[in-house]
Amino acid sequence: xxxxxxxxxxxxxxxxxxxxxxxxxxxxxxxxxxxxxxxxxxxxxxxxxxxxxxxxxxxxxxxxxxxxxxxxxxxxxxxxxxxxxxxxxxxxxxxxxxxxxxxxxxxxxxxxxxxxxxxxxxxxxxxxxxxxxxxxxxxxxxxxxxxxxxxxxxxxxxxxxxxxxxxxxxxxxxxxxxxxxxxxxxxxxxxxxxxxxxxxxxxxxxxxxxxxxxxxxxxxxxxxxxxxxxxxxxxxxxxxxxxxxxxxxxxxxxxxxxxxxxxxxxxxxxxxxxxxxxxxxxxxxxxxxxxxxxxxxxxxxxxxxxxxxxxxxxxxxxxxxxxxxxxxxxxxxxxxxxxxxxxxxxxxxxxxxxxxxxxxxxxxxxxxxxxxxxxxxxxxxxxxxxxxx
Amino acid sequence: xxxxxxxxxxxxxxxxxxxxxxxxxxxxxxxxxxxxxxxxxxxxxxxxxxxxxxxxxxxxxxxxxxxxxxxxxxxxxxxxxxxxxxxxxxxxxxxxx
Amino acid sequence: xxxxxxxxxxxxxxxxxxxxxxxxxxxxxxxxxxxxxxxxxxxxxxxxxxxxxxxxxxxxxxxxxxxxxxxxxxxxxxxxxxxxxxxxxxxxxxxxxxxxxxxxxxxxxxxxxxxxxxxxxxxxxxxxxxxxxxxxxxxxxxxxxxxxxxxxxxxxxxxxxxxxxxxxxxxxxxxxxxxxxxxxxxxxxxxxxxxxxxxxxxxxxxxxxxxxxxxxxxxxxxxxxxxxxxxxxxxxxxxxxxxxxxxxxxxxxxxxxxxxxxxxxxxxxxxxxxxxxxxxxxxxxxxxxxxxxxxxxxxxxx
Ligand SMILES: Cc1ncc(C[n+]2csc(CCOP(=O)(O)OP(=O)(O)O)c2C)c(N)n1
Ligand code: SF4
Ligand code: SF4
Ligand code: SF4
Ligand SMILES: [Mg+2]
Numbered sequence: 001x002x003x004x005x006x007x008x009x010x011x012x013x014x015x016x017x018x019x020x021x022x023x024x025x026x027x028x029x030x031x032x033x034x035x036x037x038x039x040x041x042x043x044x045x046x047x048x049x050x051x052x053x054x055x056x057x058x059x060x061x062x063x064x065x066x067x068x069x070x071x072x073x074x075x076x077x078x079x080x081x082x083x084x085x086x087x088x089x090x091x092x093x094x095x096x097x098x099x100x101x102x103x104x105x106x107x108x109x110x111x112x113x114x115x116x117x118x119x120x121x122x123x124x125x126x127x128x129x130x131x132x133x134x135x136x137x138x139x140x141x142x143x144x145x146x147x148x149x150x151x152x153x154x155x156x157x158x159x160x161x162x163x164x165x166x167x168x169x170x171x172x173x174x175x176x177x178x179x180x181x182x183x184x185x186x187x188x189x190x191x192x193x194x195x196x197x198x199x200x201x202x203x204x205x206x207x208x209x210x211x212x213x214x215x216x217x218x219x220x221x222x223x224x225x226x227x228x229x230x231x232x233x234x235x236x237x238x239x240x241x242x243x244x245x246x247x248x249x250x251x252x253x254x255x256x257x258x259x260x261x262x263x264x265x266x267x268x269x270x271x272x273x274x275x276x277x278x279x280x281x282x283x284x285x286x287x288x289x290x291x292x293x294x295x296x297x298x299x300x301x302x303x304x305x306x307x308x309x310x311x312x313x314x315x316x317x318x319x320x321x322x323x324x325x326x327x328x329x330x331x332x333x334x335x336x337x338x339x340x341x342x343x344x345x346x347x348x349x350x351x352x353x354x355x356x357x358x359x360x361x362x363x364x365x366x367x368x369x370x371x372x373x374x375x376x377x378x379x380x381x382x383x384x385x386x387x388x389x
Numbered sequence: 390x391x392x393x394x395x396x397x398x399x400x401x402x403x404x405x406x407x408x409x410x411x412x413x414x415x416x417x418x419x420x421x422x423x424x425x426x427x428x429x430x431x432x433x434x435x436x437x438x439x440x441x442x443x444x445x446x447x448x449x450x451x452x453x454x455x456x457x458x459x460x461x462x463x464x465x466x467x468x469x470x471x472x473x474x475x476x477x478x479x480x481x482x483x484x485x486x
Numbered sequence: 487x488x489x490x491x492x493x494x495x496x497x498x499x500x501x502x503x504x505x506x507x508x509x510x511x512x513x514x515x516x517x518x519x520x521x522x523x524x525x526x527x528x529x530x531x532x533x534x535x536x537x538x539x540x541x542x543x544x545x546x547x548x549x550x551x552x553x554x555x556x557x558x559x560x561x562x563x564x565x566x567x568x569x570x571x572x573x574x575x576x577x578x579x580x581x582x583x584x585x586x587x588x589x590x591x592x593x594x595x596x597x598x599x600x601x602x603x604x605x606x607x608x609x610x611x612x613x614x615x616x617x618x619x620x621x622x623x624x625x626x627x628x629x630x631x632x633x634x635x636x637x638x639x640x641x642x643x644x645x646x647x648x649x650x651x652x653x654x655x656x657x658x659x660x661x662x663x664x665x666x667x668x669x670x671x672x673x674x675x676x677x678x679x680x681x682x683x684x685x686x687x688x689x690x691x692x693x694x695x696x697x698x699x700x701x702x703x704x705x706x707x708x709x710x711x712x713x714x715x716x717x718x719x720x721x722x723x724x725x726x727x728x729x730x731x732x733x734x735x736x737x738x739x740x741x742x743x744x745x746x747x748x749x750x751x752x753x754x755x756x757x758x759x760x761x762x763x764x765x766x767x768x769x770x771x772x773x774x775x776x777x778x779x780x781x782x783x784x785x786x787x788x
Contacts, residue, residue: 068567443709
């Protein structure tokens with residue numbers, strides 16, 4: 001069904017079409033429309049779900065984990081401060097191996113207060129054991145949310161996943177979105193049926209004390225293995241989804257005009273569409289520019305970057321976040337992925353769009369021009385569009 | 390540890406995805422913690438059931454209507470002796486052989 | 487042998503509680519009342535260790551270990567999921583937390599859960615300090631008590647403020663049922679557990695569960711000390727059903743013991759001076775009188 005939906009509404013509809021059974025959530029700008037839309041869908045009798053209006057995000061995640069352990073398909077959504085408040089529970093979700101699916105609206109972290117696009121909130125959750133996706137369009141939000149249930153609920157994966165979309169640029173921008181057919185989604189997803197549930201008929205204790213000499217380390221190793229399984233599953237599910245629903249998104253790393261490119265930009269989120277326009281423009285002028293959209297940050301597409309690197313001269317990494325004391329996280333990780341390969345490309349990092357600052361055509365052109373500059377600058381010198389003295 | 394209740398796990402492949410318990414705590418013979426040992430004098434016992442009721446370790450059971458102590462698990466806290474209204478239970482030094 | 491409480495056990499031998507742990511009694515009795523169709527969420531506290539190490543558990547019912555501050559949220563999620571799955575009927579969802587997990591770090595999640603009206607039962611086993619981490623004070627530690635963070639010393643730095651009255655905070659949420667209980671009175675705990683099971687909606691129970699390790703008394707005294715807490719009226723046993731108060735262990739004025747009789751049994755009160763004891767006695771008396779008045783005002787017509 002074709003509708004005109006914002007990123008937020010697409011997320012709400014996706015939770016409905018995926019038949020999320022329990023939705024504990026707490027409102028925060030710019031995510032509010034997701035919870036309001038879900039409330040509307042329920043009030044209109046279109047969505048049959050247990051919607052719990054929690055008293056905090058921390059509690060929302062805790063409730064989602066418990067609900068998932070009972071065997072219910074769960075959904076929640078948050079942003080920025082809310083995501084940070086959840087941090088402890090994010091680890092709890094992966095440690096419990098509960099496939100909770102969450103939409104996060106990438107918003108800046110206070111102080112100072114700022115509700116605009118910035119990916120620092122989700123980057124700060126990198127090591128929580130969550131699968132992390134970044135979306136470019138409202139349609140992709142819809143499709144990826146559905147895909148995530150298929151990926152996460154696989155018994156070899158059983159990990160939680162977070163889908164991030166940029167504040168306002170995506171959360172509040174409306175686009176035509178096709179919502180897939182309910183029957184087709186039902187068939188695609190099947191039922192959530194984890195191997196062990198909180199169940200009075202089959203009592204177990206979930207999460208008990210494990211000692212240094214036995215089993216804590218092994219349980220952590222199993223999370224690591226599950227992430228490797230997720231890697232395969234993500235590509236597989238995206239391909240299968242494409243076959244059934246006619247749309248797929250390049251698996252882990254979404255390559256655009258990279259085949260014969262000399263310079264490739266790397267970025268995640270809503271700035272991708274601006275980058276595509278700039279790439280097209282420069283291509284028309286004969287420049288060999290391409291774009292690699294980081295769709296999945298965890299598990300990290302290291303192999304994909306290595307094969308890309310074999311073909312290109314320069315990679316310009318754009319981070320809409322910054323790890324204080326070092327550099328942008330994407331930049332660091334891409335360089336690490338390329339360590340030790342033959343003839344590595346030049347990899348340059350730029351920090352851009354912090355706190356919702358517009359990522360313009362001109363900024364991007366400047367970055368591409370700068371990439372030919374032989375002088376390598378330090379991480380604090382590559383903040384793009386900064387008002388410098 | 391007691392073999393009868395032991396769950397065999399040798400490597401990470403034997404584990405469930407998440408820590409989901411598979412066996413009973415009966416494997417832990419907490420009787421080894423004991424330094425004092427309760428002893429019931431059946432002559433004095435009036436079968437009131439207080440010792441059974443107040444044992445925090447479920448270590449008193451019934452045989453022929455009389456209380457019997459399960460020394461595999463009794464930790465020797467002395468509550469049974471303290472609560473027995475008829476002074477039928479005495480706490481003795483555990484012999485340490 | 488006489489059995490004044492049900493013989494079924496839902497907890498196994500071999501658990502890890504210290505000798506004479508009142509928290510072990512509390513769980514044993516509660517489960518006898520609730521029965522096997524019970525799911526428990528349990529946060530960080532002594533009870534997170536008591537069931538034993540993986541892959542073993544002393545619990546015969548399903549149990550989820552949860553983070554310290556989320557018990558109320560976890561049971562909300564369990565209840566909602568059971569409803570979504572059509573499995574709620576006949577299943578009792580229980581949050582079981584220590585006084586720290588209840589009155590301090592978990593109070594937000596607890597308040598949220600009962601305000602939303604989930605059909606959940608929240609039980610606090612109250613040992614009046616953070617025992618799992620080595621006897622630090624909680625807001626439910628009574629005035630005058632030594633803990634490792636109220637170490638007395640030469641400046642008499644025992645806990646200065648009164649015990650937070652979480653029971654009245656729960657009553658103020660206008661939930662269907664709130665009660666106190668004590669391991670000294672197993673039959674009463676079991677009756678109340680059965681009652682909570684039958685009520686649809688949020689219920690709160692606070693069980694006084696003396697801790698020999700943290701209160702500094704010999705382990706055989708657990709039940710005796712719990713009984714004294716009620717006989718001195720420092721921990722009265724009462725219930726509030728739909729706003730109506732009822733004292734379940736009525737202490738006649740001529741039988742009411744002095745607070746000093748209770749304090750003398752425990753090392754944690756050993757250094758208290760006469761003035762403070764008198765002040766505490768007066769406030770215990772005042773609270774007790776107030777409770778009796780509430781029973782009269784809001785209670786059933788007798
Ligand atoms: C967020 C967080 N902060 C602190 C702790 C450490 N901690 C674990 S148990 C505990 C005290 C528990 O006290 P209480 O709830 O009274 O239970 P008890 O151990 O006394 O039975 C603390 C402080 C923790 N696990 N998590
Ligand atoms: S000494 Fe304690 S543990 Fe042993 S039987 Fe008596 S009450 Fe139970
Ligand atoms: S408490 Fe004493 S009298 Fe009562 S059953 Fe036990 S041993 Fe016998
Ligand atoms: S420290 Fe206290 S509450 Fe904790 S297990 Fe020991 S006796 Fe029980
Ligand atoms: Mg405590």
